[in-house]
Amino acid sequence: MNDATRQLIRAIHDSPPRAMFAAAGAGSQALADLLGVPGASRTLLEALIPYAADSFDEFLGGAPEQYVADETGRLMAGRALARARHLRELELWSPIGLACTATIVTDRPKKGEHRAHVAAWTPERLRAYTLYLEKGARDRAGEEGMVSGLILNALAEASGLAERLALPLGAGDRQSAETYDFAAPAGQLARGEITRFGIEPDGRVRLDAGPGAVLSGSFNPLHTGHTQLAETAEALLGRPVAFEVSAVNVDKPPLEPAVLLDRLCQFAGRYPVFAGRAPTFVEKSRLYPGAVFVVGFDTAARIIHPRYYGDSEAAMRAALAEMRDRGNRFLVAGREGDDGGFHELSELAIPEGFAGLFTAIPARTFRNDLSSTEIRAALRAEAMKE
Incomplete structure (x- = not known):
């Protein structure tokens, strides 16, 4: 390891963020260098080298269209970010998902170009890099060194550092980068601009x-x-289900952009997710006309209760009619109540004329009694023990 690499890694170890790293095809030297400088536990949460296709597919949650591609590198970084965020639990440091998928010199000739796709995903932005290496210009160690240097530079940038390693690009090499900004739309949403x-x-x-x-x-x-509810709904509807994080809620203060971005990290690399300013379903209907809303029993009960419409039966019926006329409907999963019983759509008295607005997910098809409130309580209890 040269002095420049060692100095950069020391700066990375001294920076607040912590990363989950996944690499396939190249990048092992970057991992070795990170571990070779004291303080790696302040940077790396864990590292994964999914070389075999089965391991790669399991990490991504499915086989990609192409294993060495820009999109695949971004998906890997997303999965790494979601994993880093999960490992963080209730701590306050910022997570990074760092990933590389590459094809470089091996023991047999390769028809395609030698290249690497590196990505670093933080709550605020995703930065994706592509590096093409001239065939025959370097041996395996030389190409590995170039890719690993790019990975360390990506991690340094994601960590908020100005320092970079100088990559000795040749005439036949080329490098590019693209940024996907999440902080800007989150700020626009908070200000009501979108x-x-x-x-x-x-x-x-x-x-x-x-x-x-x-x-x-x-x-x-x-x-x-x-x-599991989203997967069940997808199977029943025959269409993808996207998640939506409600940035504005009826009974709670609006989410600050930083909190919203942190919540959105959980879906990175695996699930489409939206953030919206609509606190009620009639307002969501205006944001998502024609969409099917997947809800639980307790939510469905609130949707048809006049209490949530200023105690007005007429206002409740008007809201239901508006959603129906806009082409929306509800897919309702049963849920365990505070009384310990499992409750399904059939127990609700749907207002006359609106039965077609609601469809049940049978308990034999889906039942999961996990509670976010209970999970948070368990995490807090575990944190207090430590």
């Missing part, structure tokens, strides 16, 4: 048409009850 925005699993920001099916909530935290 009403919603979305983030695709690969980091692309969506300001255009909304999803066809939506599972909305605070997701504090996201858990398997949410993801």
Whole structure:
């Protein structure tokens, strides 16, 4: 390791963020260098080298269209960020998802270009880098050194550092980078300049048409009850289900942009997610016309209760009619109540004329009694023990 690399890594170790790192095809030298400088535990949460296709697919949650591609690198970084955020639990440091997918010199000739796709995803932004290396200009160690240097530079930038390693690019090499900004739309949402925005699993920001099916909530935290419900709804509807983090709620203060961005980290690399300013479902209907809303029993009960419409039966019916006329409907999952019983849609007295607005998810198809409140309480109790 040269002095410049050692100095950069020391600065990375002294910076606040902590990272989960995943690399395939190249990048092992970057990991070795990070571990070779004292203080690595202040930077690395964990590292994964998913070389085999089965390991790679399991990490991503499915096989990518192409293993060495810009989109795949971003998906890997998203999965790494979600993992880093999960490992953080109740601590306050900022997470980084760092990833590399590459194809470089090996023991057999390769038809395609030698290249690496590196990405660093933080709550505020995703920075994706592509490096093409001239074939025959370097041996395996030389190409590995170039890719690892790029990885360390990406980590340094994500950590807020100005220092960079000088990469000796040749005439036949080329490097590019692209930034996906999440902080800007989050700020616009908080100021009321936009009403919603979305983030695709690969980091692309969506300001255009909304999803066809939506599972909305605070997701504090996201858990398997949410993801299994979304998967069940997708199977029943035959269309993708996007999550929506409610930035503005009826009974709670609006989420600050930093809090909202932190919640959105949980979906990175795996699930499409939107953030919206609509606190009620009739307002969500205006944001997502024609969408199916996936809800639980308790939410469905509130949707048809006049109490949530200023104790006005007429206002409740007008809201239901507006949602129906806009093409929205509700897919309702059963849920365990405070009384310990499991309650389903059939128990609700749907107002006359609106039965077609609600469809039940049978308990035999889906049941998960996890509670975000209970999960948060368990995390706090665990933190107090430490």
